[in-house]
Amino acid sequence: MTTYQQETASGPLAGLVVVDASSTLPGAQVSQFLADCGAEVIMVEPPGGSMVRQLPGWPALLRGKRSVTLDLRDAADQETLRGLLQGADVFVHTLRPGTAERIGLTAEALAEKYPRLVTAHITGWGSDSPWRDYKGWEGLVYAKTGAMWSKRQLTLRPGPAFVTAPYASWGASQAAIHGVLAALLERDVSGRGQVVESDLVRGLGALEVYNWFYELVLHRFPGAFTPMDVAYDDDGIPQAYLIFALLIASTKDGTWLQFAQTAPRLMQAWLIELGLAQDLADPKWAGFPMLPTAELRGEWWTTMLERVRERTFEEWQETFERNPDVSAEIFNTPDGSFDHPQTVFDGRVQVVDHPELGPVRQSSTLIHAKGAPLVPLRPAPSAGADDAALAALLDAAAARRATGAPSDAPATLPLEGITILEFGSMFAGPYGTTVLTDMGARVIHVETLEGDNIRSLVAFPEAGGAKVMQGKESLTVDLATAEGLSIVHELVPRVDLVVQCFRGDTAIRMGLGEEQLKKLNPGLVYLNAPGYGTTGPYAGRPAYAPSIDATAGLSATDGGGVRASSDMAEIKLRAASLHAAGAVNCAQADGIAALAVGSGLLLGLYAKRRGIELPDLTTTMLASAQQSVIVLNTQYEGRPELEQVDGDFLGLHALYRLYPAADGWVFLATPYDHEWAALTKLAPFAALGGDARFTTRELRRAHDAELAETLAGIFAGRAKADWEDELTAQDVGCVAVTEENLEWAMQDDAFFDAGYCVEAVNPIFDEHRRLAPITRFSRSRTKADAGCTLGQHTTAILRELGYADDRITDLQERSVVGGA
Missing domain, CATH: 3.40.50.10540 (Crotonobetainyl-coa:carnitine coa-transferase; domain 1)
Known part of the structure; x- marks a missing residue:
């Protein structure tokens, strides 16, 4: 080895x-x-x-x-x-x-x-x-x-x-x-x-x-549930109670913070810190945080924003040091995220000298091993640098x-015969193994007897966890008991990979650390997939997608930047916008981190097959989010200015932008010269090709507002589907905008017929459509299983280990294991 x-x-x-x-x-x-x-x-x-x-x-x-x-x-x-x-x-x-x-x-x-x-x-x-x-x-x-x-x-x-x-x-x-x-x-x-x-x-x-199945339930049982597909009402007042736990607020000196007080004890600690805990004794606030009217929700929200704004950022930092039950992340730019204390501690930023650009500050490798990048980073070549060596x-x-x-x-499933033992909850780690089940991997998801929290995240039973549980086996066991831990230890010699997503050194304290499990299975590939790290200043902190989005710069990127304001009305508008940037389910740090977990597991397995040991193999939620915006956070002298969305969130410029059509919206994407030429060959746009204001890319940018106004007038005259049909037929980038949440839009007939979703059968949801495997092979097969219920496979796994039925019954009666 x-x-x-x-x-x-x-x-x-x-x-x-x-x-x-x-x-x-x-x-x-x-x-x-x-x-x-x-x-x-x-x-x-x-x-x-x-x-x-x-x-x-x-x-x-x-x-x-x-x-x-x-x-x-x-x-x-x-x-x-x-x-x-x-x-x-x-x-x-x-x-x-x-x-x-x-x-x-x-x-x-x-x-x-x-x-x-x-x-x-x-x-x-x-x-x-x-x-x-x-x-x-x-x-x-x-x-x-x-x-x-x-x-x-x-x-x-x-x-x-x-x-x-x-x-x-x-x-x-x-x-x-x-x-x-x-x-x-x-x-x-x-x-x-x-x-x-x-x-x-x-x-x-x-x-x-998790909204895929939320949308499925709303459409399958119309009228049975009151949908809440946006966090704020039309007047900008919070509708979702999680807004209070995931408060976005500005400090006295204009620093934007993303709080994440999601557990009841954390919310209680925060309310005490804000001086609001005693207010809950007033019958007016009965049922908090599920306040029944917009007026009450707006009043409570305003009070919380005002209390946060009473302290400067430095004073809040002192609060976090003094009170570990209260924490928040700064809304960084992508550049600013490199100064995060955990990023610095883990050496996740490297400076590489480029012969032409000078020092280039950039994210290190996505995966670390033994506390370091996988390889020393080398500079990018100049174009054609190796022509002489061709x-x-x-x-x-x-x-x-x-x-x-x-x-x-x-042809078989490419990961057939591979077994993964998973210790984690929610989505950021566990979905990384879900996508591997589509390739044939067997995944045993270890849960508490109460179940993974994601199962109850949506009011309808199992809707929250149905996606992340796809293709898995659920083993419910109390790992705090010696017998429960022994069951898991008996499984370890039978598996190829282990992934753990606990904070800090929790896995070691539970008896599930890398060295502990490799004594049972020396050939094991073991991946750490925590939020922040296994050691370091933030290792013990919980990681939530909105917090990671904020600190990695994703929220600022989607939200059009972060800027200080002393006006409460402006603060409320920015808070709502930053929430949409970092907490909307369809695209955020949980999914980004999960796919990196899949990459880390497969890299570890391939290295092992080549005889290469990768100890302390680690990918983190924070590092994955930073890696996902490497196109934006790489820093060097002379870097082009990053393009920013306009103030109305229509686009980057006139040729990469949303436009109202006669019956909805279209999105136009023609930023390159050859695409502009193709657009102006079409009759409705021909006059633009001869307009002196728009003859070069530089002139088009200089007259961007005028070009956008002209294009808006053209697009307003016809239906969006007509524009899509005509422009795409001439290889011009333009589509009708779907005015439906992604999670339902991707289940409709058009996407099903296109192969983006497939049918599966779930114990709770019966026959339904799920996302198709995201990786396809020309020769190997894939599969698309549905999710499992809590503890569904516990008995079968115990029998596989050689447990007799009477012993399994005894373990269940004593709450060492659960499930079926």
Whole structure:
């Protein structure tokens, strides 16, 4: 077994060769992850450099890679690409399906020419969707899936709101990483590669936490429940009682704080700290926090905001030090998140000297081992830096060319035979194993006898946990008892991976730490997936998605920045907007962290199969959120100014923006020169092409408001579906905005027929639609199981361990175990 210390210079994927011909953010994130794990990544760039270099975070996205120049429109350069692929293990590209087919990059052609090659194909809409040929801009996906409607309370203006953060790119990139690692594991058995597909739509759908089944219940039983799909009413007054626990407030000196006093004892401590606890004795506030009228909710909210504003940020910091039951996170910019005490403690920020840019401050590797990044970070290459070495790279590829016939073993689930033991609750850790069940992994979810809290998060039984429980087995056991702990210890030698999501050193104190379990199973892969860390200043703190969104800069990104205000009316407006930015379920830190957990588990498993030990393998919720905005938080002198959403949350500029149509809204995405040219060839927009104000990109930006006004007048004249049909038929990025929350929109017939959701049968919900597997394979199979009920598999698991039925009954009667 090779030790981690021996591998730190090269990483767990050392020896793998990756050819990356992608030109978009999710493709760059895939190869960045692989390079961060030690793979040799050869980036294929067109003359003039990849479009990725236009992104502010390109020095981090391209770090540690090599760069060669190839024009893939040229037949000779296509042949050179084929020469590189003959010695590659992984190929990454983001071509639209039709383009990939035209140049011979179908699954069949790749399998014939490169039988061991694993290809990651990342698109906007998927290769078999009716929208497969639509432009893959993230904004188009947000508009059509309903994400812009779900986050409409970013503004009190009626209608959808522009979503800024790159959630869908993160989801698609992590799904592709899962597929690549799973396909490499499968290749070790079959000797055969395959094409792995992910897309922005499914990637975004994976980030949603629990509202999918909430929406299902509302539509299945109309009138039985009173829906509350937004946190604030039309007058900007809180409707949801969680607003009080997750209060967003400004200090006396203008620092915005995200509180997270969600447990009853934490709320009580906070009310005492604010001097409000005694007020609850007044019958006026009976039922708090479930106050019955908007007037009462508004009054209590105003009082809480005023009490927070009585202290400066420094005074609140002193409060947090004095009273550990009261805590809050600052609303950082993405840049500001690098100064978080836990981030500094964990060494999650690295400075890399770039020969042209100078020092580049950036997030370290997504996964850490032994308290350090997986590899020392190296600077991004200049475009074409390795052109002189191209002949040598081709010779090396030829020398590596696979020989011999691959196995004709039948296609199976790529993770079949892998068992994961999971200790965690809610979503940020556990959903990372859920997506692996779709690939065939067996996951045993260990729960208390009362059940995972997410099961009761929604009033309808099991609706909160139905998504995260998909494909799992539920074992209910009291780990505080010696017999309960012994049951889990008996399971450990039978599993391949363990993931624990507890705070700080809780796992060790419970007898579930890495060293403790590896004594029972030396071959175990063990992943820590806490909110903040296993040690350090924030290790013991609970992590909630809104808090992580705030401190990592996601809320500021979606919310249009953070700014001080002394006016209470403005504070209330900003609080509502920041809530929509960081706490709306469809896209936030829980889902971001969960997909990183899946990547960490598969990396650990693949490294183990290669004989590489990765002790203290760790990914955290905070680090994952920071990694997801690496395109925004990478810092260097001369970095382009980050684009900000306009004050009305319509978009970034006139050519990437929401517009009212005759019967709703459309989203237009034509930011590049060639897209502008395509738009102005169409009759309704032809006059714009000859307008002297708009002839160049620079002039269009200088006259942005005038261009937006002109386009608004044009779009207002026709129905949104007509605009989508006409513009997309001419390869112009424009879609009708779905005015339905994402969680229901993605269950409707159009998305079902497109393959984005599939049917499953749940013990509670019977036949229903669930999100389709987010990673697809050209040869391996996937499955799509439904969720399980509390303790559903307890008896079966105990029998598997050899427990007789009378002993199981005894354990149940003494409340050591529960379930069926």
